[in-house]
Amino acid sequence: EHVWLAPDPSDRFVALTALTAARFPHWPPYGGASEEVIPHLTVGCGKNTDAMASAARDQIGSGLPMPGTAHGVTLLEEQADGTWAELTTLALGAR
Numbered sequence: 094e095h096v097w098l099a100p101d102p103s104d105r106f107v108a109l110t111a112l113t114a115a116r117f118p119h120w121p122p123y124g125g126a127s128e129e130v131i132p133h134l135t136v137g138c139g140k141n142t143d144a145m146a147s148a149a150r151d152q153i154g155s156g157l158p159m160p161g162t163a164h165g166v167t168l169l170e171e172q173a174d175g176t177w178a179e180l181t182t183l184a185l186g187a188r
Contacts, residue, residue: 094138094139094140094142095135095137095138095142096135096136096137096138096142096145096146096149097133097134097135097136098133098134098136098149098157099131099132099133100132100133100134101158103131103132106130106132107130107132109163109166110122110130110132111130113166113168113183116183117168120168120170120180124171136149136153137149163185164184164185164186165182165183165184165185166182166183166185167179167181167182167183168180168181168182168183
């Protein structure tokens with residue numbers, strides 16, 4: 094189980110994911126397991142999500158919302174051991 098943060102609004106992230114998926118059709122979001130794109134930032138995973146959510150609120154709650162600007166898209170691939178490896182990064186912005 095996971096604890097995650099969701100962007101609000103999320104429409105720009107959904108659109109960005111669709112554009113990225115169109116550019117990399119052999120690597121669909123979530124490995125093709127879900128048609129629905131749910132933009133998020135995972136902040137914890139494990140069995141006790143209530144404790145993780147509480148710890149996340151304590152540690153980052155006062156820092157929300159977090160303003161930011163996306164400068165690139167990084168395509169990650171889950172490895173057999175559950176870790177993630179970067180496949181490529183695409184810069185965003187003017188061409």
